Amino acid sequence: xxxxxxxVSVICLAYNHEEFISETLDGxxxxxxxxxxxxxxxxxxxxxxxxxxxxxxxxxxxxxxIPFYETSNQYSQNVNLFKLIAxxxxxxxxxxxxxxxxxxxxxxxxxxxxxxxxxxxxxxxxHNGYSYDNATGLRHPINPYDKxxxxxxxxxxxxxxxxxxxxxxxxxxxxxxxxxxxxGDTVGVLDRxxxxxxxMLGKAYYSxxxxxxxxxxxxxxxxxxxxxxxxxxxxxxxxxxVYRRFDAYTDNKYHxxxxxxxxxxxxxxYLRSGEYHKCFCNRFFYRYIPLRQKLGIIKRAFLNGNT
Numbered sequence: 001x002x003x004x005x006x007x008v009s010v011i012c013l014a015y016n017h018e019e020f021i022s023e024t025l026d027g028x029x030x031x032x033x034x035x036x037x038x039x040x041x042x043x044x045x046x047x048x049x050x051x052x053x054x055x056x057x058x059x060x061x062x063x064x065x066i067p068f069y070e071t072s073n074q075y076s077q078n079v080n081l082f083k084l085i086a087x088x089x090x091x092x093x094x095x096x097x098x099x100x101x102x103x104x105x106x107x108x109x110x111x112x113x114x115x116x117x118x119x120x121x122x123x124x125x126x127h128n129g130y131s132y133d134n135a136t137g138l139r140h141p142i143n144p145y146d147k148x149x150x151x152x153x154x155x156x157x158x159x160x161x162x163x164x165x166x167x168x169x170x171x172x173x174x175x176x177x178x179x180x181x182x183x184g185d186t187v188g189v190l191d192r193x194x195x196x197x198x199x200m201l202g203k204a205y206y207s208x209x210x211x212x213x214x215x216x217x218x219x220x221x222x223x224x225x226x227x228x229x230x231x232x233x234x235x236x237x238x239x240x241x242v243y244r245r246f247d248a249y250t251d252n253k254y255h256x257x258x259x260x261x262x263x264x265x266x267x268x269x270y271l272r273s274g275e276y277h278k279c280f281c282n283r284f285f286y287r288y289i290p291l292r293q294k295l296g297i298i299k300r301a302f303l304n305g306n307t
Contacts, residue, residue, distance in 0.1 A: 007035035008109050009091030009172065013081055014041060014099030015073070018048040020215065025057045025065070027103035033110045038066055041099075042085050045070045050099070075188050082190050086175045094172045096191075100218050101166040104130070105211035112169040115205065123174055123202030124156075124195065129164035129212035136217075141210060151204045156195060157257040158264065160288045165191040166212040174201050182245045187238030196246055199254075232272035239265050260284060276301035 010028060014021055028039045041054050051069060058065045074081060086094055093113055112125045132139040144163040183193040247258040263284040270278040276297050279285040
């Protein structure tokens, strides 16, 4: 196996993840596979002790952990880090896990790679995970889709519940082929544009088996950085042109889906900025949000006095 070509390259994006990254890297080290795996850890110029922890794993697992250390923060420059690192990778497949999330199943990579090897039509394999609230310690299944199996293009594009990024595996060549003229300058949002791209290249498979943990309410998570009006508007303004370019690129094949994706983006912006009353005129809110969550949003609108 040592002389075999790498089957899976794992991309790990780290930035000021000193508190969490040991758990992330432990989840990598525990993976049991019958093929070679490389773990590419990209530290985006962290200011804390993240690099020191990465160095320890590089030393403890020679040849398995491959570090890349930036001298300036690339995320803030809207660099597509997935694509940047994939171009350096050697694997046939790419798996993704950010430095504050982690895997909780030691057979995750083997399970995904085996399926994709046996189903060449599969361009994306995702699975269920836990959402873990770092502030309260509570966790619950994300359940982004209803059941195991191939997703329809509409299910994949509209995403009633965002699937965990740490569940994604795709072909390296497919990731590298993501066109910059459509998906460039996405204000740091990398997973949704990638899923849109992969939708055009094959079928997306989902397993309801829980194999990862998505951490929320951390100071450095994307969800935390966008949970204010300024951050929410920045994400909205960055994503809207992407959806419109995607619509034009696909000759309006997914026009109905794109319209709902735009509505979803506005809905997410309203939630993140605390403008709950604006949800009441939103199509995504009425079409896809469960009644219990609707009632919670309505309650928050009244409590905030912004109805």
